[in-house]
Amino acid sequence: MTRRSPREFEPEKSRPPALLSVDGLRVSLRSRTRMLPAVQEVSFSMQRGEILALVGESGCGKSLTAQALLGLVGKNSLGQVEGSIRFKDRELTDLSEREMRAIRGREIAWVSQDPMTSLNPVYPVGAQIAEVPWLHQLCRTRNQARGVAERWMDRVGIPDPALRARDYPFAFSGGMRQRLVISMGLSGEPDLIIADEPTTALDVTIQAQILDLLHDLRAQTGCAILLITHDLGVVAQWCDAAMVMYAGRIVEKAPVGELLANPTHPYTQNLLASVPTPGHRRPLQPIPGQAPALEDIPSRGCPFRERCALARAACEVHMPDLVGSAVHRVACWDREVKA
Ligand SMILES: Nc1ncnc2c1ncn2[C@@H]1O[C@H](COP(=O)(O)OP(=O)(O)OP(=O)(O)O)[C@@H](O)[C@H]1O
Ligand SMILES: [Mg+2]
Incomplete structure (x- = not known):
């Protein structure tokens, strides 16, 4: 079987430039060591x-990937980032910390799992949200920035924003705090939001409200969202496409409908078999092993082979490339996605 590089499948010219x-x-x-x-x-x-x-x-490696995109790894002694991250025609890996600071919050916003990591407990929330348009010079006066903050609080569904802007984070419920963090992220008018498990800490009703909100805001502002999650239900309902990561590598990528209808990597299939599907009563199968x-990731071969029912000799030796059609790609020696 001859494997072609993923680039050969990409109809680059027909696509708008990537964000x-x-x-x-x-x-x-x-x-x-x-x-x-x-x-x-x-x-x-x-x-x-x-x-x-x-x-x-x-x-x-989901969060580390996100942190690398935000320029948060590699600037200290802990980690090292290699490869290319092009964002709107700029190579982010070439930028200084100062240049990245101008991009973080303004062009790429971050919404984390725990809103209290983004909210300072000792400042009123309105002032904290207003800091984003103010620091990124989207407003000429502090008063204008406060107005922007209140408008965003209103847009994300905080009632009485003018009044609530003066409250401290502890006066809000978990779901409301996550709305505040989203309004803080969006008040910089970013082109890309990286949301790292934004609803994991919330109950299912609030989770659905927050994801609905992100979905609506995407429609209103045209921003792109990289949504990190381990919840395939969330992927099915709110995402356009999905990448499946295993031991630091992307093993499958496809539009969501295609991925759910035709999961191709054995790991993706195992993941789907291990979660309940609405309308289907079947026993759930946990993934063995x-x-x-991090220290045990094999230096060669496919890292999933130990848990894979289809593993064979080739899997011990080389990691397969991510190949397939322009939209559906998989990294598995046993699988080939039909174009
Ligand atoms: N600051 C750090 N120091 C040492 N190891 C780290 C650090 N950050 C991440 N790691 C390790 O890197 C690997 C990937 O971590 P990462 O946080 O990206 O996983 P994740 O996919 O986001 O997981 P989760 O779903 O639990 O959030 C893990 O083995 C983790 O222990
Ligand atoms: Mg994580």
Whole structure:
């Protein structure tokens, strides 16, 4: 079987220029004895207005990928980032910390799992949200910035924003705090929001409200959203396309409908078999074994082979490339996606 590089499948000329283009991203973390590869050969692109999911088991490298995109790894002694991250025609890996600070919050916003990591408990929320348009010089006066903050609080569904702007974070429920963080993210009018498990800490009703909100805001503002989650239900309902990550690598990428209808990598199939599907009563099958810890990721071959029912000799030797059609790609020696 001759394998072609993924690039050969890409009809580049017919596509609008990507908002974000990641090529060969690699994040290594320093251990006492060596650099450990936590994210390897991650390549993908995002269009404006797209909601792309990044899914995978705990510890597979989702947050590190996001942190690398935000320029938060590699600037300290812990990690090292290699590869290319092109965002709106700029190579982010070439930018200084000062230049990245101007992009973070303004052009790429971050919504984390725990709103209290973004909200300062000792300042009123309105002042904190207003800081974003003020620092990024989207307003000429502090008063204008406060007005922008209140408008965003209103848009994300905080009642009485003029009054509530004066309250401190503790006076809001978990769901409301996450709305505040989203309004803070959006008040910089970003082109890309990276939302890292934004609803994991919330109950299902509030989770649905927050994801609905992100979905609506995408429609209103045209921003793209990279949604990190381990919840395939969230992927099915709110995302356009999804990337499945295992042991630091993307093993499958496809539009969501296609991925759910035709999961091709054995890991994706196992993931789907391990969660309930609405309307289907079937026994759930947990994935046998567990994902390798960072220090145990094999230096060659497919890292999923230990848990894979289809593993064969080739899987011990080389990691397969992510190949397939322009829209559906998979990294598995046993699988070929039909164009
Ligand atoms: N600051 C750090 N120092 C040491 N190891 C780290 C650090 N950050 C991440 N790691 C390790 O890198 C690997 C990937 O971590 P990452 O946080 O990206 O996983 P994740 O997919 O986001 O998991 P989760 O779903 O639990 O959030 C893990 O093995 C983790 O222990
Ligand atoms: Mg994480």
